[in-house]
Structures are given as C-alpha cells and as structure tokens.
Amino acid sequence: MITAGQIRAGRALLRWSARELAERAQISLPTVQRMEKAEGVPGGSTRTLAAVQAALEGAGIDFLPENGGGPGVRLRKR
Numbered sequence: 001m002i003t004a005g006q007i008r009a010g011r012a013l014l015r016w017s018a019r020e021l022a023e024r025a026q027i028s029l030p031t032v033q034r035m036e037k038a039e040g041v042p043g044g045s046t047r048t049l050a051a052v053q054a055a056l057e058g059a060g061i062d063f064l065p066e067n068g069g070g071p072g073v074r075l076r077k078r
Helices: 004-014 018-025 029-037 046-058
Strands: 061-064 072-075
Touching: 004 018, 004 029, 004 046, 004 061, 004 072, 018 029, 018 046, 029 046, 046 061
Parallel strands: none
Antiparallel strands: 061 072
16 A cells, blocks of 8 residues: 555655645545545545555556665656
C-alpha cells in the first residue's frame, strides 16, 4: 500500500493541486486532504486508495517500495 507521504510527493512531482488529484481519482477533495494528512498508510477504503494510486501512476508516477530508507516515488521519463 502507498503512504500519505508518497501521495503528497507524487502530486508535487506532477505539480497537481489536491483538487486536480481528487478529480482524476474521482474522489472528493476532503478525502484527498484527509489521506494526505495521515501518518503512513491512509485509513479508509482500499478502493479509494487504489483510485489515487492509479491516477498518479497513469500520470507517470512510479511508487518505490520500502528499501531501508523508506518508501518513495519518482517521475517516469517521458
């Protein structure tokens, strides 16, 4: 599962507002804001978290697993 920090970082790499992520993931803005404020993996629906992950991945974000230094993200080369 992706973390709140990865969501924030992925959105920052894309230069998306929270509203834009909400629209692309087809969820509400307050849900995005709540997810981004969480510590670690956001609580709530796994379907909602999957929608956020799919929206970010579809825009070019790769999620990097924990490797001793913490989970991360990177922007795919275009």
